[in-house]
Amino acid sequence: xxxxxxxxxxxxxxxxxxxxxxxxxxxxxxxxxxxxxxxxxxxxxxxxxxxxxxxxxxxxxxxxxxxxxxxxxxxxxxxxxxxxxxxxxxxxxxxxxxxxxxxxxxxxxxxxxxxxxxxxxxxxxxxxxxxxxxxxxxxxxxxxxxxxxxxxxxxxxxxxxxxxxxxxxxxxxxxxxxxxxxxxxxxxxxxxxxxxxxxxxxxxxxxxxxxxxxxxxxxxxxxxxxxxxxxxxxxxxxxxxxxxxxxxxxxxxxxxxxxxxxxxxxxxxxxxxxxxxxxxxxxxxxxxxxxxxxxxxxxxxxxxxxxxxxxxxxxxxxxxxxxxxxxxxxxxxxxxxxxxxxxxxxxxxxxxxxxxxxxxxxxxxxxxxxxxxxxxxxxxxxxxxxxxxxxxxxxxxxxxxxxxxxxxxxxxxxxxxxxxxxxxxxxxxxxxxxxxxxxxxxxxxxxxxxxxxxxxxxxxxxxxxxxxxxxxxxxxxx
Ligand code: ADP
Numbered sequence: 001x002x003x004x005x006x007x008x009x010x011x012x013x014x015x016x017x018x019x020x021x022x023x024x025x026x027x028x029x030x031x032x033x034x035x036x037x038x039x040x041x042x043x044x045x046x047x048x049x050x051x052x053x054x055x056x057x058x059x060x061x062x063x064x065x066x067x068x069x070x071x072x073x074x075x076x077x078x079x080x081x082x083x084x085x086x087x088x089x090x091x092x093x094x095x096x097x098x099x100x101x102x103x104x105x106x107x108x109x110x111x112x113x114x115x116x117x118x119x120x121x122x123x124x125x126x127x128x129x130x131x132x133x134x135x136x137x138x139x140x141x142x143x144x145x146x147x148x149x150x151x152x153x154x155x156x157x158x159x160x161x162x163x164x165x166x167x168x169x170x171x172x173x174x175x176x177x178x179x180x181x182x183x184x185x186x187x188x189x190x191x192x193x194x195x196x197x198x199x200x201x202x203x204x205x206x207x208x209x210x211x212x213x214x215x216x217x218x219x220x221x222x223x224x225x226x227x228x229x230x231x232x233x234x235x236x237x238x239x240x241x242x243x244x245x246x247x248x249x250x251x252x253x254x255x256x257x258x259x260x261x262x263x264x265x266x267x268x269x270x271x272x273x274x275x276x277x278x279x280x281x282x283x284x285x286x287x288x289x290x291x292x293x294x295x296x297x298x299x300x301x302x303x304x305x306x307x308x309x310x311x312x313x314x315x316x317x318x319x320x321x322x323x324x325x326x327x328x329x330x331x332x333x334x335x336x337x338x339x340x341x342x343x344x345x346x347x348x349x350x351x352x353x354x355x356x357x358x359x360x361x362x363x364x365x366x367x368x369x370x371x372x373x374x375x376x377x378x379x380x381x382x383x384x385x386x387x388x389x390x391x392x393x394x395x396x397x398x399x400x401x402x403x404x405x406x407x408x409x410x411x412x413x414x415x416x417x418x419x420x421x422x423x424x425x426x427x428x429x430x431x432x433x434x435x436x437x438x439x440x441x442x443x444x445x446x447x448x449x450x451x452x453x454x455x456x457x458x459x460x461x462x463x464x465x466x467x468x469x470x471x472x473x474x475x476x477x478x
Contacts, residue, residue: 004034004182006041006202009048010195013041019202021179024091024322025312026357031089034178037201039211042170045199046215049141049168052196057138057166059194065115068160070191072108075101075152075184082152082183087313089179090151091321091360092276094314104156104184107443110461111160118165119465131476136469138166139243140219143212145205145233147225148324149279149382151177155184157443158222159198161464163188169198170218172209174225176324178202205229216240222459222467223247224281227380227452234455245456245467247281247448249380250408252438253401254284255423257394258292260413264435265293266300268413269386272437274308274364277320278384279328281453282409282431282439286377287388288397294390298368301388302348305364311355323360323383332383336365339376344387345369372400380406394419402428407450409438430454 005012015035023029037045075082083098092100121134144158155173162169173181185200201208209229212218213236220243223233230248237244254272256265272284289297313321323329329352336350350365362384370377370387377387391397401410401423411433412423420434430449431441441447446458457466 002033004032004178006035006037007185007189007198007200008041008045009051009199010189013037013044015041015202019175019178021089022325023088024324025088025314025359027359028357029088031085031179034182034202037203037208039207041203042172042201042208042211043215045170045201046141046212046217048196048199049170050217052194053138053140053168056168056194056197059166061115061118063192064164064166065112067188067191067193068108068112068115068164071188072105072112074187074191075108076105079105082180084314085183086151086180087321089177090148091313091324093318093321096276097313100150100153103443104152107153107156108160110444111164114161114462114465115164125475129477131478133474133476135472135474136165136465137472139468139470140167141217142167142169142468143218143221144169144171145209145212145221145223145225146171146173148174148176149276149281151180152184154224155181157447157460159184159188161468163193163197165465165468167468168196170212171198171200172205172212173202175202175204213237218242220244220467230455243456243467245459247454247459248452249406250281250283250449250453251286251378251380251404251406252282252284252409252411252429253286253288253404254411254413254438255397255401256287256289256293256297257397257412257414257416257419258290259415260293261415261435262293262296262300265297265413266304268411268435268437269301270304270308272411272439273386274305274320274384275439277323278364278386279324279382280439282441284411284438285381285386286372286401287386288391288400289388290391290393290397294388298347298388301366305348305366308364310353310361310363312357312359320364320384323362325360328383329360329362332362332381332385335376335379335381335383335385339365339367339370339374339385339387342374342376343369344374344376350385372403378404398423398426405452408453409433409449411436411438
């Protein structure tokens with residue numbers, strides 16, 4: 001089997017060993033073999049990015065536009081094929097894989113437009129006769145470290161703005177999903193990206209990621225992943241006094257009030273908690289439900305869950321694919337056991353499932369009779385596990401929703417303008433959803449959270465300019 005190489009300075013680089021990319025729906029199926037970079041490869045990638053930085057920053061907006069647009073068009077034209085690859089390597093369903101691929105194309109399309117709209121200002125000085133000009137310049141070399149759960153969308157929403165604003169990139173994807181990363185970088189090179197502007201180094205975070213963090217030539221790091229690694233990234237960035245942007249975990253609440261439309265509430269809960277196998281940082285993992293609707297809501301959720309098909313990601317009719325790997329499955333099962341031990345009532349699911357192919361199949365788990373103090377409601381599980389918390393009224397629901405170290409998304413299902421408006425204003429989350437699942441966002445508006453969920457400037461939309469540029473103020477005596 002041929003090995004998919006890394007890209008360093010526009011050259012194929014074979015790394016020190018290979019990563020075998022295993023399909024979580026069928027552990028007998030290998031999605032390919034991918035070069036594993038070393039710490040020295042990461043350093044070479046930084047050197048390549050640095051030597052390309054001067055020319056790329058001055059490459060001109062038409063060239064940058066054309067490359068991003070061409071990339072968007074190729075991704076969109078190949079969305080079925082890449083979506084299938086994504087479903088095979090990550091385990092989300094084919095529909096979700098195709099949807100995510102189309103999203104990556106839309107992101108490149110958006111930033112192809114933004115290249116032509118890099119903001120700047122010119123204004124009079126307080127000193128008569130002088131002008132003041134405020135411009136945005138590239139940050140330089142940016143390190144991008146991404147997780148496995150959105151193998152093409154998250155790389156897209158970091159790489160597209162990085163290139164748009166004239167930066168060079170060292171990109172380290174998660175070890176579990178090298179195929180989408182490789183495909184994206186290949187497309188960008190064929191779209192005309194000059195050598196060294198985007199470098200791909202596959203490999204373990206503790207080696208390749210760590211080498212990037214310790215390299216003083218990297219000017220900014222954007223990271224999405226766990227809180228523990230995020231803290232490490234922030235500490236390294238502080239040591240080097242470089243910019244950093246972190247997207248980490250969530251423990252996102254979905255509040256369901258007595259007056260909610262039951263069908264909408266169940267849709268939001270089941271989609272938000274369990275689709276994409278619950279492996280989204282925006283997943284609803286705490287379902288906070290008022291007394292009057294509680295029993296009807298739980299019954300309807302269980303009925304809905306019992307109709308969902310958990311099976312091979314690419315199989316027609318599958319609603320929920322497998323868990324991404326054995327480690328994550330072990331973590332999910334550990335939390336299910338803790339939930340039981342701490343007194344939660346496992347009302348549905350939670351057991352391993354056998355399917356035709358050997359894969360990491362888990363029946364989505366719904367706990368009832370949980371409290372907000374239980375471990376499963378405090379720590380991020382990152383799997384198809386959710387806890388229902390019964391509350392008296394809206395005030396208690398809001399207090400419970402905000403009682404968490406995280407603050408990525410939150411949601412409320414209600415027909416009341418009064419409560420939905422109050423919730424929108426008082427929820428301590430970066431993104432608030434009304435009668436919508438907590439997961440599922442647009443690409444042209446900011447993405448990010450508060451408290452332990454995020455750190456640094458927002459990602460996506462026009463707001464991405466903040467992280468990927470640095471501001472220069474010039475004073476001119478004409
Ligand atoms: P997850 O639990 O989603 O795998 P991680 O935070 O472990 O979350 O991984 C997210 C990304 O961070 C991955 O690309 C991973 O390889 C990388 N990573 C893990 N450890 C480190 C580290 N010490 N330094 C830099 N990157 C790391």
